[in-house]
Amino acid sequence: MSHDYLLLTLFLAIALIFPVIPLVMAWAWARLFSPAKPGHDKQAIYECGLESKGPAHIQFRAQYYLYALVFLVFDVETVFLLPFAAMGFVKISPASFLAILVFLFLLLEGLVWAWAKGILEWK
Amino acid sequence: MNTAFQLFKYLTPESFLAETAFFVLIAGLFKSTASRRTMLLSLTLLGGLASIAWIALHPENIVICHGMAVIDPLTRFIKIAIVGLSLIACVYAAASNVREHLAEYLALILFSTIGMMLLVSAEDLLMIFIGLEMTSIPLYLLTGYLKRSAASAEAALKYFLFGSVAAALALAGFGFKVAAVPFHLWAPDVYEGAPTPSAALIASGSKVAGFLILAKFLTLGFATGTGSAVWDGLQPGWLPLLAVIAAASVVVGNLAALSQSNVKRILAYSAIAQSGYMLLGLLATGVNGLTAVLFYVIVYALTTLGAFGVVGIVEQRRGGAQLHHFEGLHRSAPGLALCMGVFMISLAGIPPLAGFFGKFYLFTGALGSVSSQNGNLGLLWILIVAVVFNAVSLYYYLIVLKHIFVVPSTEAATSAPQPRSAAGFCIGLLAVAILVLGLYPPLLLSPLQRAIHGATEAAKVAAQPL
Numbered sequence: 001m002s003h004d005y006l007l008l009t010l011f012l013a014i015a016l017i018f019p020v021i022p023l024v025m026a027w028a029w030a031r032l033f034s035p036a037k038p039g040h041d042k043q044a045i046y047e048c049g050l051e052s053k054g055p056a057h058i059q060f061r062a063q064y065y066l067y068a069l070v071f072l073v074f075d076v077e078t079v080f081l082l083p084f085a086a087m088g089f090v091k092i093s094p095a096s097f098l099a100i101l102v103f104l105f106l107l108l109e110g111l112v113w114a115w116a117k118g119i120l121e122w123k
Numbered sequence: 124m125n126t127a128f129q130l131f132k133y134l135t136p137e138s139f140l141a142e143t144a145f146f147v148l149i150a151g152l153f154k155s156t157a158s159r160r161t162m163l164l165s166l167t168l169l170g171g172l173a174s175i176a177w178i179a180l181h182p183e184n185i186v187i188c189h190g191m192a193v194i195d196p197l198t199r200f201i202k203i204a205i206v207g208l209s210l211i212a213c214v215y216a217a218a219s220n221v222r223e224h225l226a227e228y229l230a231l232i233l234f235s236t237i238g239m240m241l242l243v244s245a246e247d248l249l250m251i252f253i254g255l256e257m258t259s260i261p262l263y264l265l266t267g268y269l270k271r272s273a274a275s276a277e278a279a280l281k282y283f284l285f286g287s288v289a290a291a292l293a294l295a296g297f298g299f300k301v302a303a304v305p306f307h308l309w310a311p312d313v314y315e316g317a318p319t320p321s322a323a324l325i326a327s328g329s330k331v332a333g334f335l336i337l338a339k340f341l342t343l344g345f346a347t348g349t350g351s352a353v354w355d356g357l358q359p360g361w362l363p364l365l366a367v368i369a370a371a372s373v374v375v376g377n378l379a380a381l382s383q384s385n386v387k388r389i390l391a392y393s394a395i396a397q398s399g400y401m402l403l404g405l406l407a408t409g410v411n412g413l414t415a416v417l418f419y420v421i422v423y424a425l426t427t428l429g430a431f432g433v434v435g436i437v438e439q440r441r442g443g444a445q446l447h448h449f450e451g452l453h454r455s456a457p458g459l460a461l462c463m464g465v466f467m468i469s470l471a472g473i474p475p476l477a478g479f480f481g482k483f484y485l486f487t488g489a490l491g492s493v494s495s496q497n498g499n500l501g502l503l504w505i506l507i508v509a510v511v512f513n514a515v516s517l518y519y520y521l522i523v524l525k526h527i528f529v530v531p532s533t534e535a536a537t538s539a540p541q542p543r544s545a546a547g548f549c550i551g552l553l554a555v556a557i558l559v560l561g562l563y564p565p566l567l568l569s570p571l572q573r574a575i576h577g578a579t580e581a582a583k584v585a586a587q588p589l
Contacts, residue, residue, distance in 0.1 A: 095128045109145055116152040 066119045070111070077107050133185055133194060136174040136202065137237050143170025144233040151226020160225055164217040164545070167229045171210040171236075175203050184581040190246035196577030200570065201335050202240050204421050208328040209236040211428055211549050215320040215435055218546035221268060228268060232324060235261035239332035246343065248293075251336060255296060258329060259286045265321035266313055278316030285309040294361075297340065300333030303402060304371040307395045311383075314391035315444075319435035322387065326394055326431065327424035334420045338405055338413055341365070352406060353493055353501035365402055370508050372399030377512040380519045386434050386444045389519055390427060393470060396516060397423050400509055404485045406502060407492035414575055415488040418568055419481035422469070422560060426478060429553035430466040432546055433459050449523065451532025458547070460527045462554040469557050471520040472513055477560035477567075482513070484568075 045052045084092075084100050114120060131138065147166050153159070178199050185194040213229050221228050238257025245251045263286065267279025289299035289306060298306035314322045341361060350360015357363055376396030383389045401423070404416030434444050436459060441448040453460035469478035486506055493501035560567050 095131075106145070109149065113148055113152065 063122070066114075070114055070119065073107060073110055077104075130187065133187055133192070135181075136178045136206075137240050139170055139174040139177060140206070140233045140237050140240075143167060143173075144230040144237075146170070147226050147233070148230050151224070151230075160217050163226050163229055164213060167213045167233065168210055170233070171206050171213070175206050178203055178206075184577075184584070186585050188247075191250050192241065192244040193246045194244060195581040196574040197335075198243050198578070200574040201243050201331060201417070204424070205239045205243065205328045205331055206236060208331065208424055208428060209233070209239075209324060211432075211553070212320045212324040212328070214545050214549050215323055215432055216318075218439075219318060219320050219435055220439055221318050221320070224268075228265065228320075231261040231265050231268075232320075235265070235324065236328065239328055242332045242336050245336070246339065248344075251340070252290070254332075254336070255290055255300065258300075258332065259290070262321070262325055262329060265324065266317040268318050268321060272316070274312075274316035275318065276316075278313045281309050282313045282317075293340070294364075297333060297337040298368065301330055301337060301398045301401070302391075302395050303368050303398045304375045304395060305368075307372065307375070307398075310395055311379075311388045311391040314394070315385055315387045319387075319431055319438060319444075322390075323428050323431035323435070326390070327428045330394070330398075331420050331424050334401055334416055338416060341405060342408065342413070349408060351493070351501075352505070354504045356501075362406060362408070366406055366502075366505055369399045369402035369406065370505050372396060372402065373509050373512045374399075377515045377519075380516065383519070384446050386446060386449065386523055387431075389523065390430055390434070393516065393519070394427065396512065397470070400482060400485055400513075403489040403502075403505065403509060406505070407488045409488075409492060410575060410579070411484075411488045412492060414568070414572055415481070415484035417571055417575075418564075419485050421567065421571075422477040422481045422557070425553050425556055425560075426466050426469045429462060429550050429557070430470070432550040432553070433463045433466070436546065436550075446523065446526045449526040450530045452527040454532065458551065462550050463527055464524055465554040465557055467520040467524050469561070471517045473517075475558075475561045477557045477564065480561060480564045486510070 045056055080100075080103065143166065147163055147170075150163055150166060151159075182196070182199070183194065184196070185192075187193070209232055213232055216228050216232065217225065235258055238254055238259070238261065242251065242254030242258055245254050263279055263283045266282050267276050269275035285299060285306070285308065289295045295306055299309075302310040313325065317325070345361055348360050350362045350364075351358040352362040352366035372395050376392045376394070376399060380389050380392035380396065383392060401416050401419055404412045404419065406412070407415070436456075437448055437452065438444045449463075452463070465476060469476035472478045472482040474480075486509065489502050490506055
C-alpha cells in the first residue's frame with residue numbers, strides 16, 4: 001500500500017521539478033550572459049509577427065462570437081472525423097457508419113440553419 | 124455489451140424528440156405565413172406524442188452499461204409525465220409573446236426535455252451530471268429568450284450563475300433544481316423575468332425530474348448513512364440535513380410569499396414552500412414516501428403549469444402579472460378565473476382537489492414512517508411546522524383569488540380577445556384533471572404504485588447473478 005503512495009509522491013516531485021529546471025536555467029542564463037538592452041523594436045507589441053497598427057485597446061464587434069461558434073463546431077468536427085477517416089477504409093460496422101453519418105448530418109443542418117438565419121452575413 | 128444499434132433502439136423516445144427538434148428548426152426557416160406557428164406547434168406535438176406512444180408501447184426493463192441508463196416501469200411513467208408537461212409548455216409558447224424565433228424556442232424546450240428524460244433514467248453519477256446539464260443549459264437560454272427585456276436577461280444570468288455553481292456540488296445541485304432553501308435565491312427573479320412558458324417548464328417538468336433523481340440519489344446512493352431526523356434522537360446523516368432544508372423551505376417560502384405583489388413571484392415562493400412539503404416525503408424513506416412524493420410532484424406540476432398558463436394569458440392581455448392586473452378577471456374571462464380558482468385552491472391543499480390528497484399522503488407518510496425512542500411519532504415536529512405554515516399559505520393563494528373574484532376592475536371592462544384556443548383548452552384540461560384526481564386519486568396513484576413496484580422488482584432481477 002505505502003509503496004503505491006511512494007510512487008505517487010515520486011511522480012509529483014518529478015512533475016514539479018521538470019518544469020522548474022528550464023525556468024531556473026533560463027533565469028540564470030539571462031542573469032549571467034544576456035545584459036538588458038531595451039529598444040523600440042524589442043518592446044513592441046507582438047502581433048503575429050507583423051508590425052502592429054494602431055492601439056491594441058479597440059472594441060470588437062460582438063458579432064464575432066457567432067463566427068467563433070460556427071468555427072468551433074467545424075473545428076471539433078475535424079477531431080471526430082479524423083479517427084473515422086483512419087478507421088473507415090479498414091473496418092467499420094454499419095452501425096458506426098450510421099452514427100457518423102447522423103453526426104455529419106447534424107453539423108450540416110447546423111450550418112444550413114446558421115446560413116438561412118443570416119448569421120454568416122457581415123452587417 | 125450493447126451494440127450501437129441497440130443503444131439507438133433503447134433511446135428511441137429521446138431520439139424522436141431530438142429529430143422533432145431538428146425538423147422544427149428547419150421548418151422554422153421557411154418564410155413566415157399566418158399558419159406557420161400552428162404548423163410548428165403541430166409538428167412538435169406530433170413528435171412528443173410519438174415519443175409518449177413509443178414509451179407506452181415498449182414495456183421492457185433494460186439496464187444499459189451498469190446503470191448509465193435504466194429503463195424500468197417507474198422511469199417510463201415519469202418520462203411520459205415529463206413529455207406531457209413539456210408539450211403543454213410548447214402549447215403555451217405558441218400562444219405567448221415569444222413572437223420571433225418560435226421554432227428555436229420549441230426546439231429548446233424539446234432539447235431540455237431530452238435532458239430531463241436522460242436524467243430520470245440515469246443511475247450513474249456521470250450520467251446524472253450530463254442529464255442535469257442537458258436539462259439546465261436549454262433552460263438558461265429559454266429564461267433569457269426575450270432579448271430586449273432587461274428582466275429576462277437578468278433572470279437568465281442569475282439562473283446560469285447559480286446553476287453552474289450548484290452543479291459542481293451534488294446535493295446543492297439537486298437543491299437548486301427543486302428550489303429548496305438555501306438554494307432558492309434564483310427562483311423568484313427567474314420566474315418573474317423569464318417568458319411565462321419557460322417559467323412553467325422550470326416549475327413543472329424540471330421539478331418532476333429533479334425530485335425523482337434526488338430520491339434515487341439519496342435512497343440508492345446513500346442507503347447507509349441516513350442518520351435520523353427524530354426530534355429526541357438526532358443522528359448525523361442526510362436525513363437531519365434534509366429535514367432542516369425542508370423546514371427552512373416551508374418557512375421561508377410561505378413567509379416571503381406573503382409580501383409579494385406579483386403573481387409570478389407568489390408562484391415562485393409557493394414553489395419553494397411546496398418543495399419543502401415534497402422533501403417531507405423523502406424523509407419518510409420508503410415506498411410509501413416515494414409514492415407520496417411522486418404523486419404530489421406530478422399533481423403540483425399540473426397545477427402550477429395551469430396557473431402559469433392563466434398568468435401568461437393575463438400578462439399578454441393586460442400587460443403584466445401584478446395582482447391588480449387580475450382584478451375583475453371573473454367578468455372578462457369567467458372560464459379562466461374559474462380555472463385559476465381551482466389551481467390556487469389545489470395549491471393551498473383544500474379538498475376535494477388533488478393538492479389536498481397529495482399533501483395528505485405526504486404528511487401521513489412522513490408521520491407514520493419513524494417512531495421516536497419513547498414510542499411517539501418521530502417526525503411530528505416537522506409536520507407541525509409544515510401544517511402551520513400550510514395554513515399561512517392559504518392567505519396568499521386567497522389574495523390572488525380575491526383580486527380575481529372580489530375586487531372590481533378599476534379599468535373599464537375591456538372586451539379583451541378570447542385566449543388562443545389551444546392554450547385555453549390546455550388550461551381547462553389541467554383544471555379538470557386536478558378536479559378528477561382530487562375526487563378519485565387512485566387514477567394516478569395506482570399506476571404510480573404499480574410502476575414503483577415494477578421498478579423494485581426489475582432492480583431485484585437485475586441484481587441477481589446470472
